[in-house]
Amino acid sequence: MALGIIGIVTSLLLLVTLAYRGVPVILAAPLASVVAVVFSGAPILASYTEIFMPAMAGFVGSWFPVFLFGAIFGVLMTITGYAESIARTVTRLVGSRSAIAATIVTSALMTYGGISLFVVAFVMYPLARELFRVADIPRRLIPATIALGIFTFTMTALPGSPQVQNIIPGQFFGTGPFAAAGIGLLGGALIFGLGLLWLEYRRTALIRKGESFDSPQSALSAGGSSEDAAEKQRTATLEPANRVVPFLPLITVFAVNFTCTLLLFPALDWSYLAQEKFGGVAAEERLGLWAVLSGIIAAVLVLVALNLRHLTTLWDGFVDGAKRSMLPIFSTASEVGYGAVVASVAAFAVVRDSVFGLGADALWTSVLSVSITAGLTGSSSGGMTIALNALGDDLRALAAQEDISMEAMHRLTAMAAGGLDTLPHSGAVVTLLIVCGLTHRQSYKDLGVVTLVIPVLVVVALVSLVSVVGSF
Incomplete structure (x- = not known):
């Protein structure tokens, strides 16, 4: 069993190292899975075909339309000139020095509005890129800025968030999405504030060193520069004449998603x-996905309707977007396959159960178990589901014995899932970096600080506070 635990740790270190050094995750994840399987003594081929591949295929089967139309939407927003127009309008309103804050707030609003994290990543990159270009902020800070808005406080902390990470705990603790609103608001404010301070500090430090938006240190990875150049060339022919029009597709995504979720589908x-x-299939398992997909498709149709005179250029955008959707979805799906393999080995159950045997109270046990599984699987929702499926009933019973608020359990467990889930091998991290055309070496330091270090510190502080004063 000890050998199996060593295998899990070794495979995780291998995956992180390979990802950091630029090895495509679609290759790195299966290699790391083999290491975990070999150390555990499980059959390699059966683990690959019966565990890794079904998990990978299941992810592609569920999320392919979102990745496809999300990528197309992102490209069309750029080649129509809408992204640049929105960026200039926002910059004009808030000032170029507030480009980082504007990107975070815009990303957060879209996430809190119920739009899928993957879709927000696709949509926000062209907007953030133009904001950063206008403000001449080093490009390498774009992934961290977007990630702070979509992978942290709006995903797990803010009460009422429609993201799945805020819904899963309620299925185990009998709580609602607005559980422990006070804790969530305080935690969200701390993560947002500290993250913004870090990014502004890094912006100042990098500019003092001579970096700019187009400096070599922030250059796009292979292939990105040519794609940007092609988009800029096409964009020049499709400048929007009205400053309000470019906002219509974004409004459409939110409006259709909101209408489908709360009014039409029910x-x-x-x-x-x-x-x-x-x-x-149960309707509840699909309606959220369908609402998001309906919103993004409606927005694409709005973009086409507003630019009917340029159908040839739009078609090029469709083709380009379809191509760009392939690597992100298969890279992320490969990560999901790795998580499934790690979760299947016997040693994983030992690691999971050992946390419960530490003797800590229910709140600390829940936070620790979810954090560890989220870190191992590289997924906040996957890690939380695995941990709570195994320990949820026991945690609930232990919390009742210790008179610990289930609402506090809900909020802090959700926030804990949004910490170690963004280690370098995380599928969400890999996808965002690919969408932005940057590497781990260029951007992970800042992304890790705002999505991992700060959220973990905030959760530790809040758990300590709640242990003393109770829920609020």
């Missing part, structure tokens, strides 16, 4: 989904 009869030909 009013429809989904009983036919119980039929065998539809897999007997």
Whole structure:
């Protein structure tokens, strides 16, 4: 069993090292999985075909349309000139020195509005790129700035967030999405404030060293520069004439998603989904995805309707977006496959259960177990689901014995899932870096500070505070 634990740690270190050195995760994840399997004594081929590949295929099957249309939307927002127009308008309103804050707030609003994290990443990159270019901020800070808005406080801390990370704990603790609103608001404010301070500090430090938006240290990875150049060339022919028009696609994403989620879909009869030909799927398992997909497709149609005179250029954008969606989705899916393999080895159960045996109270145990599994799997939702499936009932019973608020358990468990999940091998991190055309070496330091270091420190501080004063 000790050998199996060594295998998990070794595989994780290998995956992190390979990802940091620029090895495509679609190759690194299977290699790291083999290491974990060999140390555990499990069969390699069976683990690959029966565990890794089904998990990978399941992710692609669920999220391919979102990645596809999200990438197309991002490209069309750029080649139509809408991204640059929005960036200039926002910059004019808040001032170029506030480009980082504007990017964070815009990303956060979209995430809190219920738009999928992956979609927000695709949509926000062209907007952030133009904001940073206008303000001449080093490009390497873009991933961290977007990540602070979508992978931290709006995903797990703010009460009422529609993201799955805020919904999962309620299924185990009997709580709602607005659980422990006071803790969530305080935690969200701390993560946002400290993250913004770090990014502004780094901006000043990098500029003092002579870095700029186009400096070599912030250069795009292979292939990115030519894509940007092609987009800029196409953009020149599609400048929007009205400053309000470029905001319509973004408004459409939010409006359609909101309408489908709260008004349209709940009013429809989904009983036919119980039929065998539809897999007997529960409506609740698909409506969120369908609402997001409907919003992004509607926004793409709005973009096309507003630019009918340039159908040839738009078609080039569709083709370009389709191509760009392939590597992100398969890279992220490969990470999901790695997480499934690690979770399947016997040693993983020992690691998970040992946390419960530390003798800590229910709150600390929940936070630690979820943090560890999220770090091992590189997924906040996956890690939290694995941990709570195994320990949820015991944690709830222990919390009742110790008179610990279930609402505090909900909020701090969700926030804990949003810490170690962004280690370098994280699928979300890999996807965001690929979308931005940057590498771990260029951007992970700042991304890690705002999405891992700061959230972990805030969670530790809040758990300590709640242990003393109780929930609020």
